[in-house]
Amino acid sequence: MTSDETLASAERSSTVPRWVIKAIALFWLGWVVVYIGTGALRSLRSFLLVVLISVFISFAIEPAVNRMEAWKIPRGVGVWIVYLCSFLALGGFSTAIGAALADQINSLVNEAPRYLDDIEAWLQRNVNSTIDLQTIQQQFLEGGGINNLAERFAADLVNFGTALLNAIFYAFTVLLFTFYLVAEGPKLRRAIGGVLAPKRQEMLLTIWDLAIEKTGGYVFSRSILALISALAHGVLFEIIRVPFPIPLALWVGVVSQFIPVIGTYFAGALPVLVALLDDPRKALWVLIMVALYQQVENYLLSPRITAHTMEIHVAVAFGAVVVGAALLGVIGALLALPFAATVQAFISGYLQHRNHEN
Helix, strand or coil, X not given: CCHHHHHHHHHHHHCCCHHHHHHHHHHHHHHHXXXXXXXHHHHCHHHHHHHHHXXXXXXXXXXXXXXXXXXXCXXXXXXXXXXXXXXXXXXXXXXXXXXXXXXXXXXXXXXHHHHHHHHHHHHHHHCCCCCCHHHHHHXXXXXXXXXXXXXXXXXXXXXXXXXXXXXXXXXXXXXXXXXHHHHCHHHHHHHHHCCCCHHHHHHHHHHHHHHHHHHHHHHHHHHHHHHHHHHHHHHHHHHHCCCCHHXXXXXXXXXXXXXXXXXXXXXXXXXXXXXXXXXXXXXXXXXXXXXXXXXXXXXXXXXXXXXXXXXXXXXXXXXXXXXXXXXXXXXXXXXXXXXXXXXXXXXXXXXXXXXXXX
């Protein structure tokens, strides 16, 4: 080999192959895209959450709007009718629960001196005979503890006001998005399907319609179960003579059906607490009756009512709640079950479409 050939060979061996340069460039380009995309997702998290909630609500109420459209009611008017009925139901529920809670808090405040005397007597008998809660209270007041509590309460009140304004803004945004998703639903589906091939377009519209039908059916079945639960618990609470039987029955019915996984326990806690303040024996009866009704619902009512709509397996529901809480906190936990229902509806619709094609 001549010296020129040796030099040319050395130059070729020292040159970086093109595929290596291309791989490095693609790596850094991908890193930039992921970095920018991650930042954009963080910035748009609130917006995406609003869209997610709006899509689910639109799926839940569109069957009712479709029914009203068949009665010659315009879709936009149908959405407002659903909104009005929902607001009235929510307002009635909140008023009933708020009145019951206010009365119980007022009763608790009036009975607080007696409770303190009972606690003081118990502590003197079982802990130390020199304990004097009046002295502790006086020291607390003189030491500025009440001022610190007042300052913290004022700060919490300001934070609560800010959070309430944000919640109102987000609620208005969700309602606006939902209105357009439902009122313009058929046009939106045709616009999205228009960019697809005819076969894909037919599949998309079929799956979309099935998902709406099943999600609406899921919400309808939950509402029926909530109504039955409220009626049954109202009768039971009236028999036991629990204070505020109707508000507490509404609370148990709604919360047990629409809060995932822990809703049953959370719903039963309030009537048990109210009954406990009135009479401990009533609290025991309430606990027994809530547990018995839950078994009747699980094995007799729920399978029959949800047979023609959609039911979510307990393990799937629990996993959805865990994932939702990890991703979005409390809001994610509350939305986990409805979102899982919607996803299950899409999957079910896709499988039904494939089976029909085959």
